[in-house]
Amino acid sequence: MKRSVFYVLILGMIFGGANTVSAQHEHPQHNHHGMAHQTAAGVKLEVKDDAAQEMTLRLGPVDLPAHTDHMATAQPPDLFWAVPIDGWLVGYHPRLVDVAGNPEPGRLLHHVAFWNTSRSDFLCPNKEEHLFGAGGEMNDWPAVPGYGYRVRQGERIRIETMFHNPTDTSHPQTYLEIRIEYRAGSAAAGQMTEPIKSVYPTWFDVMQCGHSGYDLKAGKNVTTGEITVKYAGTLLGVGGHLHDYGRRLVLENLTRNEEVAALDAKLDAAGRIVAMPVQTFLDRGGYRLNRGERLRVTATYDNPEGKPLPGGAMGIVVGYFVPDNDTQMAALQRKSK
Numbered sequence: 001m002k003r004s005v006f007y008v009l010i011l012g013m014i015f016g017g018a019n020t021v022s023a024q025h026e027h028p029q030h031n032h033h034g035m036a037h038q039t040a041a042g043v044k045l046e047v048k049d050d051a052a053q054e055m056t057l058r059l060g061p062v063d064l065p066a067h068t069d070h071m072a073t074a075q076p077p078d079l080f081w082a083v084p085i086d087g088w089l090v091g092y093h094p095r096l097v098d099v100a101g102n103p104e105p106g107r108l109l110h111h112v113a114f115w116n117t118s119r120s121d122f123l124c125p126n127k128e129e130h131l132f133g134a135g136g137e138m139n140d141w142p143a144v145p146g147y148g149y150r151v152r153q154g155e156r157i158r159i160e161t162m163f164h165n166p167t168d169t170s171h172p173q174t175y176l177e178i179r180i181e182y183r184a185g186s187a188a189a190g191q192m193t194e195p196i197k198s199v200y201p202t203w204f205d206v207m208q209c210g211h212s213g214y215d216l217k218a219g220k221n222v223t224t225g226e227i228t229v230k231y232a233g234t235l236l237g238v239g240g241h242l243h244d245y246g247r248r249l250v251l252e253n254l255t256r257n258e259e260v261a262a263l264d265a266k267l268d269a270a271g272r273i274v275a276m277p278v279q280t281f282l283d284r285g286g287y288r289l290n291r292g293e294r295l296r297v298t299a300t301y302d303n304p305e306g307k308p309l310p311g312g313a314m315g316i317v318v319g320y321f322v323p324d325n326d327t328q329m330a331a332l333q334r335k336s337k
Helices: 327-332
Strands: 019-021 029-032 035-038 044-047 053-066 079-082 087-097 109-120 129-137 148-150 156-163 171-184 200-205 214-217 218-230 235-240 246-251 258-264 273-275 286-287 294-302 311-313 315-322
Touching: 044 079, 053 156, 087 109, 087 129, 109 171, 129 200, 129 235, 148 171, 200 218, 200 235, 200 294, 214 294, 235 246, 246 315, 258 286, 294 311, 294 315
Parallel strands: none
Antiparallel strands: 019 044, 029 035, 044 053, 053 171, 079 156, 087 148, 087 171, 109 129, 109 156, 200 315, 214 311, 218 294, 235 286, 235 315, 246 258, 246 294
């Protein structure tokens, strides 16, 4: 039951007739979370609609030489995807492939993030709404019956992607594919066969409302951030996002002086991230969040390299939030970029 509800933290053949989405930046350098990188040339975003309430986004190619960290890798520019439907996005299935469509190691992906430029994040209104994300653990977000992320035709989704290659093998033409399940139509117009409640992805970040990436010192690192809930509603479940050497994420409700969730990372023998667990709250009708409550997230890392790792960490507890009053969320609309 747990995995069918939420499996966290959110693009092999060339698609015929694919739509190409242009890059946000064309200059030779750009910033990811405040870090300057060389821009990879020739990276495009292609979209194929499978006509079965699924579409696939394909981003690439990216050249990934062996033993290249994210700071030394030429990264894709931010790309925009224009949403082609009115409806809900209900599931996300990422994978990495080569030019022939053969699977490649998920750990080549440092992270990918989808940002809705038409809406503000309900926890951090200074940011665009963060609707999907994944890292090297290549988390799958399956469809949850009765729930979805509301989108409207023409909304622009900014796709921010970062790669690295900690392996012994070079991967010269790597693509990120994300298969997205959707439900087209309008509940108000009676076009839906089943009612869908709008969920809002919830990102409790140790960096609070700033850039998510931060530096690791050698040895143990414990980083905390606090955030105030601005809307009342229910948290369905949580997962997490850590980078290599990450050990644990803890979410606490300071207002009630109670632990919401503790998530211990699964690591390989070298301390590389393999997977993050998921905790759901459906057995009690969800975890209640009241407006004004203060929550704290804590990320623990143990860096064994004996040196600082600039930009080497993130610590985010990721969940799905259902507001008590969805009409209040209209205040999050912003002018699309």
